[in-house]
Amino acid sequence: MAETPRFPNLDNVDLVVGRCGGLVSFTVGVGCYQSVDFIEEERPLSAEIVDRGLRVLASGCSSLRRLVVANASELGLLSVAEECTKLQELELHKCCDNVLLGVGAFENLQILRLVGLVSDIGLMIVAQGCKRLVKLELVGCRGGFDGVKEIGECCQMLEEFSVCDHKMEAGWLGGLGYCENLKTLRLVSCKKIDCGFGLGECLSRSCPALERLHLEKCQLREKDAVKALFKMCEAAREIVFQDCWGLDDDIFSLAMALRRVKLLYLEGCSLLTTQGLESVILHWHELEHLKVVSCKNVKDSEISPLLSALFSDLVELQWRPDTRSHLWSSLTETGIGNKGGKFFKKT
Known part of the structure; x- marks a missing residue:
């Protein structure tokens, strides 16, 4: 050098x-x-x-x-x-x-990725000094409500916030409500979303500009934490669940709070059933894109007339829940689920 x-x-x-x-x-x-x-x-x-x-x-x-x-x-x-x-x-x-x-x-x-034991103090230092941040990723970090709130209040250009394998303090989700221009929230390999205490903060405000919620390899077994997350992301238009554990019908039913969803991508969610999927997406009147991949308890034989009618109204449908599914090939032949001629875009 x-x-x-x-x-x-x-x-x-x-x-x-x-x-x-x-x-x-x-x-x-x-x-x-x-x-x-x-x-x-x-x-x-x-x-x-x-x-x-x-x-x-x-x-x-x-x-x-x-x-x-x-x-x-x-x-x-x-x-x-x-x-x-x-x-x-x-x-x-x-x-x-x-x-x-x-x-x-x-x-x-504009882009900052931190891998280490960063606490609220560190997040506040970043917030005060890096006010032009557009993307922030925290890997293995600590921190809590105060640090995330400070990021939201000071970094007003922040559009994408990612948290991976976090050790965040209870109630940190509440701080996201102060990220007024946040468009994308990504949680990856998180053993918990929030450990419960202080979740009341999350219910007082949400992210008004949020467009995308991406959950990958996360534990979604704690109902109160998932409910608070969906409340925080109630404006989201695109939702991704990828290889998430604990996403059964009961947990997925909480997603009915997400009223503006246009795109849903499910992959590797083995506990979710056809009925559980239907009970939610029939409430999403703006849904246009649906992709279901490797979700073994979602089955062709259990598709109801209402769900079939919804499929025919979609701009795009990709349906491969298991290796036995024959619906995808038949839909491809008829053109159902491809009204707009658009390809599914993975977020």
């Missing part, structure tokens, strides 16, 4: 500490320097060494747009922020609250 100034037109750099002998490898392209990955998962570099590399990187790559780094300190990030004023996307691994003091110096930051 000491020779970085020799390559002012680097297009893409992948800088990874070698697993043998401490070697460094990178790729050289042409054009404006845009992206750096600086991560070693098995044997992370010390913060001192990472910071030294960041200082050299910043001095020679002022056009940096994206940075991925692990185990950096506040000072290392500040050195990058000072020189790389065009940086728009930052991904921090093994980070904590103190490290985020350096994040607020990135004036043009």
